Amino acid sequence: MGLIVQKFGGSSVADADKIRNVARIITETYRKGHNVVAVLSAQGDTTDDLIAKAAEINPHASKREMDMLLSTGEQISCSLCAMAIEAMGYPVVSLTGWQAGVRTNTGYSNARIKRIETERLLSELDKKCIVIVTGFQGINRYDDVTTLGRGGSDTSAVALAAALHADLCQIYTDVDGVYTADPRNVQGAKKLDEITFDEMLELATLGAQVLHNRSVEMAKRYNVNMEVISSFSGKPGTKVKEVVKNVEKTHVSGVAKDKDIARLALVGLQDTPGIAFKIFSLLAKEKVNVDIILQSIGRNDTKDISFTVHKGDKELAKRVLEDNKEYLGFDHIDVSDNIAKVSIVGAGMINNPGVAATMFEALYNAGVNINMISTSEIKVSVLVDISDTDRAVQVIHDKFFSEFGGGN
């Protein structure tokens, strides 16, 4: 008997039947003697519908009013879920972000949780109530509604689990757990029983899109045990924790791809000190996240700097750099979004220097050309042509995970 936080995403609460299914999962957990706090996203396309409504009235609406608007989505799904649980005869109460004491900073549309005032939550749990909390939202110090941006509901769930010292934070989704590669595209992809926070972080960053980074970072910081689990299958999911049992054995946990990137190359840069600092601080000021960076010697004492950004930031990044062409001193900018990132992740990798070589070998055998390489303690990423992406993932996965491959 303990406290379990369960998070259900938009597809898990998309219609009345799915809400009843969620209510069933919650009440089954409750019946086993656990306290349950459930965190819900807005139903299916609600958020998109609200965004369309706003765009019709004001395409440049303030983020403050957008948050006011969008936060209704979770309030609707939560009250409906509470009604479904009432119909099953269990004590339940739904709470908005402010009622649940979720206090954030003032960054509308992309707020960070600062603290959770748990008084109301604890008093409802003391009454043996099931508590349903709106994900993705809180209030700031002006008592204005804020939303948490991408992956917000996962973050809400982990923050609540941390604040309430929950025994487990279950992230219910439409997949069975974390796989060695995307099971929809890669033959032989296997579900992992356990994975470390760090591996999960790399996988999330790399486009595996099971959990959002922010939630995993927070779970790691507060040591919240997470589980990624299906809302529909009823099978055990993947546990995400600090240390997994068989870490010594695991060299590679998974293969991930990310097609949502673009590469910019500044060609013919004057080789002056601090040039990299200048470039990336300009981009940081515009909140453009830069991923892989490669610096190479060009012709005539110049050099080239290439880097990847999220595809959505491509134009912004280009404009920022063009606007500062004189200040930076380069010849021209090359932009390509015809590329994808393919990565392997594994906590055991650092002790196995052969892992990267094995990956490159697989790509070489398949005739996949590597554009850029980036490595960290627990991952190796390569940039390939976008048309090679799926094949690259498959051959790497075969190499590490098939019985006839070389890996584990």
Place this chain on the structure above:
Amino acid sequence: MGLIVQKFGGSSVADADKIRNVARIITETYRKGHNVVAVLSAQGDTTDDLIAKAAEINPHASKREMDMLLSTGEQISCSLCAMAIEAMGYPVVSLTGWQAGVRTNTGYSNARIKRIETERLLSELDKKCIVIVTGFQGINRYDDVTTLGRGGSDTSAVALAAALHADLCQIYTDVDGVYTADPRNVQGAKKLDEITFDEMLELATLGAQVLHNRSVEMAKRYNVNMEVISSFSGKPGTKVKEVVKNVEKTHVSGVAKDKDIARLALVGLQDTPGIAFKIFSLLAKEKVNVDIILQSIGRNDTKDISFTVHKGDKELAKRVLEDNKEYLGFDHIDVSDNIAKVSIVGAGMINNPGVAATMFEALYNAGVNINMISTSEIKVSVLVDISDTDRAVQVIHDKFFSEFGGGN
């Protein structure tokens, strides 16, 4: 220059164009140098859509969760309206019931406003912000969302006007103001420039449905100047205030009808002391509002008591009385909803005893049979067959308001 509270109903904010129209009205008032607090209802059918969603999941959902659900409707319309005002370049902020400090009792789905904590409102007005407030909702002492029931947004507007000592509370609607009768059905119906709170109260009770009683009662208690005005025509509306200028001249302000009633008759009651008390306290306990009561002598030392209730309460009232048949001691209950109430209202009526007679004469001349009569200081109501309703209203209106009629 002063403070004006403006309330816009669901039909006034039904789509993007109508929201822009509301934004125009608000900003025009603001441009004249006034502070503006606007109170909005949910868009068009939003509330009905949400009720349908809830019914699919749990037809007996708790009122607490229903309020949580329904309160999102106004939050959506208010944030959208704020966005429309932002697009016009004015400073604006939307506030939910709790942000606006609307504190209610705990009566979910039909809560009463207890007080308004005006700190946030005043600070936004000090900043010269236009403030958009969700109508129909507040929070109770548990910090739970409550809704105010029928006419809730009118009540929100008047309560805010009272708390902020506003100079005027304008109720924008789809009619031009208060008429001497329903202009859609009665030929020659005239718009009134002014009307007293008491007359308005009687008209609202009698089914004129321009303003809800609760809001008028509150306006009378706190002496809030109201105006009923069209969102679309741009013409001056009807002022509702304590005393109107030409009160001496006005005998009858309007003719109203109410088809939404049912009559119950308890036939063959034992003529014991306190029988009326017993009957009506039983009904009050079930929150059945009783309107016209008529007591008559029956046969054999028994008597009959007839009364009218809202049509929706008919079955409940009947069941309560049937359940107490032995306690009350009657022969049988007669129920009819084939009736309607037609009334004339006027503050000058009490000084003109001929008014009721003139009304009865008009009905007699038209061959309309009167079932029951009820009078107060400022109104005379009769029950007629439902099929006679519209004709009764027209002949009474002709009598009092047409140039060839007898009245004013």
